[in-house]
Amino acid sequence: MALLTLTLGQVLAVGLTTLLLYTISYLLYNVFLHPLRAYPGPLIMRATRWDHSIRHMRGTLPFDVLALHKRYGPVVRIAPDELAFADPRAWKDIMGHKGGGGNNAGHEEDMLKYDKFYRPVESVPRDIVNAGREEHALLRRTMAHGFSDRSMREQQPLIQGYIDLLIRRLRENSGDGGHKVDMAAWYNYTTFDVIGDLAFGESFGCLDNSDYHPWVKAIFEVARAGTVFQCLAHYPVVVKLMLALIPSSFKEEREKHMQMTLEKLKRRMEAGKERADLVEGLLKRADEWGLTLENLQANSAILIIGGSETTATLLSGVTYLLLTNPEAMKKLTREIRGAFQSEEEIDFPSVSTLPYLLACLDEALRMYPPVPTGLPRVVPRGGANIAGSYVPEKTVVAVHQWAMYHNDAHFKDPFVYHPERWLGDPAFVDDHKDAFQPFHLGPRNCIGKNLAYIEMRLILARVLWNFDLRIAEDSLDWMGRQRVFNLWEKGRLHAYLTPAARQWRGRGSARRKIRYIDPRAIRH
Numbered sequence: 001m002a003l004l005t006l007t008l009g010q011v012l013a014v015g016l017t018t019l020l021l022y023t024i025s026y027l028l029y030n031v032f033l034h035p036l037r038a039y040p041g042p043l044i045m046r047a048t049r050w051d052h053s054i055r056h057m058r059g060t061l062p063f064d065v066l067a068l069h070k071r072y073g074p075v076v077r078i079a080p081d082e083l084a085f086a087d088p089r090a091w092k093d094i095m096g097h098k099g100g101g102g103n104n105a106g107h108e109e110d111m112l113k114y115d116k117f118y119r120p121v122e123s124v125p126r127d128i129v130n131a132g133r134e135e136h137a138l139l140r141r142t143m144a145h146g147f148s149d150r151s152m153r154e155q156q157p158l159i160q161g162y163i164d165l166l167i168r169r170l171r172e173n174s175g176d177g178g179h180k181v182d183m184a185a186w187y188n189y190t191t192f193d194v195i196g197d198l199a200f201g202e203s204f205g206c207l208d209n210s211d212y213h214p215w216v217k218a219i220f221e222v223a224r225a226g227t228v229f230q231c232l233a234h235y236p237v238v239v240k241l242m243l244a245l246i247p248s249s250f251k252e253e254r255e256k257h258m259q260m261t262l263e264k265l266k267r268r269m270e271a272g273k274e275r276a277d278l279v280e281g282l283l284k285r286a287d288e289w290g291l292t293l294e295n296l297q298a299n300s301a302i303l304i305i306g307g308s309e310t311t312a313t314l315l316s317g318v319t320y321l322l323l324t325n326p327e328a329m330k331k332l333t334r335e336i337r338g339a340f341q342s343e344e345e346i347d348f349p350s351v352s353t354l355p356y357l358l359a360c361l362d363e364a365l366r367m368y369p370p371v372p373t374g375l376p377r378v379v380p381r382g383g384a385n386i387a388g389s390y391v392p393e394k395t396v397v398a399v400h401q402w403a404m405y406h407n408d409a410h411f412k413d414p415f416v417y418h419p420e421r422w423l424g425d426p427a428f429v430d431d432h433k434d435a436f437q438p439f440h441l442g443p444r445n446c447i448g449k450n451l452a453y454i455e456m457r458l459i460l461a462r463v464l465w466n467f468d469l470r471i472a473e474d475s476l477d478w479m480g481r482q483r484v485f486n487l488w489e490k491g492r493l494h495a496y497l498t499p500a501a502r503q504w505r506g507r508g509s510a511r512r513k514i515r516y517i518d519p520r521a522i523r524h
């Protein structure tokens with residue numbers, strides 16, 4: 001027994017010593033011999049991925065990356081095998097088409113999406129966002145039809161219907177300015193209902209029930225767990241252990257969620273192929289291209305996640321920024337209320353002619369990008385040139401949007417809301433507008449960009465047409481207190497909404513035309 005104990009003790013000692021030696025040599029290799037050794041960064045980040053992981057799981061990574069760029073320059077080694085870029089040229093070099101004009105023109109291969117980030121667990125189904133190159137090209141072509149100008153025109157009545165309901169609900173819930181309402185929740189209800197209808201043929205009923213649907217709640221819960229799995233993906237054994245330890249109640253919830261998605265999809269399929277929505281193309285080509293029910297399910301689900309939370313986040317952000325910048329709010333309200341005779345005139349084409357509205361949205365996208373962190377790519381065989389630097393193959397590379405847009409090397413007064421910077425104001429002539437890519441660029445850029453702009457313009461214009469907004473005391477620091485777990489953890493954005501004062505115009509008109517008048521004019 002004593003012999004056995006001794007032997008076990010020895011085995012343990014040898015094991016621990018080996019582990020220690022391995023760890024020390026791994027750290028030394030990363031710092032002194034790794035192909036990225038010449039790139040600057042904090043010692044701990046150059047030696048191990050732990051520090052990066054902790055910041056990602058703590059929700060502070062985008063802010064920390066800005067501090068790192070300030071200290072170390074436009075290229076920082078934020079993990080042993082990962083570089084963060086804060087140089088506008090990096091957008092094209094990392095995200096551009098192969099041979100498409102970036103520094104890698106003529107290169108054989110595109111940068112690949114980094115699987116440990118996009119699919120940290122193998123059971124995550126393949127969809128347009130995480131698919132490999134060929135499958136992606138096929139899905140993109142199939143889905144493009146649903147995002148065409150023609151489809152969007154046909155989708156207009158559906159979208160406007162949900163905005164009508166939003167405005168009605170805000171009237172009912174705001175008590176003529178007496179009750180505060182959570183604008184972040186109302187925007188989420190609206191965009192989830194719109195995209196639910198466009199992707200599954202039915203809304204989630206969030207606006208009807210003034211609450212989140214369980215499907216939507218599940219998405220938020222998964223987003224936070226996602227950051228943990230992205231960090232653990234570097235330790236496959238730990239992931240396996242974690243998956244084995246996941247309580248059965250969680251697995252049942254996941255199963256329920258999948259079942260709910262499947263039922264929604266089946267109902268949409270029963271509605272037929274001819275419907276101008278976002279899955280029409282997928283359903284038409286499903287047989288020809290051998291798309292399985294699982295493919296269809298995963299792609300409808302990703303449309304909802306990609307298309308609703310992002311748009312609602314930006315709407316919440318722009319509302320907060322306007323509430324805390326009264327001059328901009330006044331100017332935008334004047335533009336919207338001066339441009340239309342009646343609310344019915346606010347539609348896709350008319351709302352797209354308002355320059356200050358677009359500038360307000362773009363400035364909000366800069367200060368509060370819905371995708372704030374870097375979405376990592378892997379450098380292909382043979383290495384690549386990124387923003388003038390040679391980067392060896394297999395390096396993980398990304399541009400972190402929030403850090404890029406708050407860097408005063410690219411934007412003057414980066415922490416101040418200045419819509420004028422997008423309208424040719426000479427004060428901002430030195431801004432590097434090419435640093436701004438909230439929808440990314442290249443073959444994997446946002447397919448829903450036009451839809452997003454249309455939705456954001458319509459919703460914001462109609463909210464400001466109908467209401468005067470005032471921020472509630474408890475939301476004054478709404479933006480400053482947030483953290484990022486892939487998505488912004490927004491919290492409640494409370495505001496008081498008072499119906500806008502108007503006077504009748506055009507006596508006897510069949511369509512009752514109304515015109516906004518400045519409330520101060522009534523008092524005087």
Ligand code: HEM
Pocket residue numbers: 128129140195278302303304306307308310311314369370371375438439440443444445446447448449451452
């Ligand atoms: C303000 C709103 C939005 C922002 C900031 C935004 C941003 C982005 C970004 C940065 C990507 C690239 C993702 C990556 O590289 O992995 C992306 C992709 C995508 N977005 Fe959006 N998005 C928005 C709204 C929408 C909307 C309304 C839809 C419609 C359903 C949508 C659907 C998609 C899809 C399907 C992809 C994947 C495209 C592909 O890989 O080919 N997005 N989006």
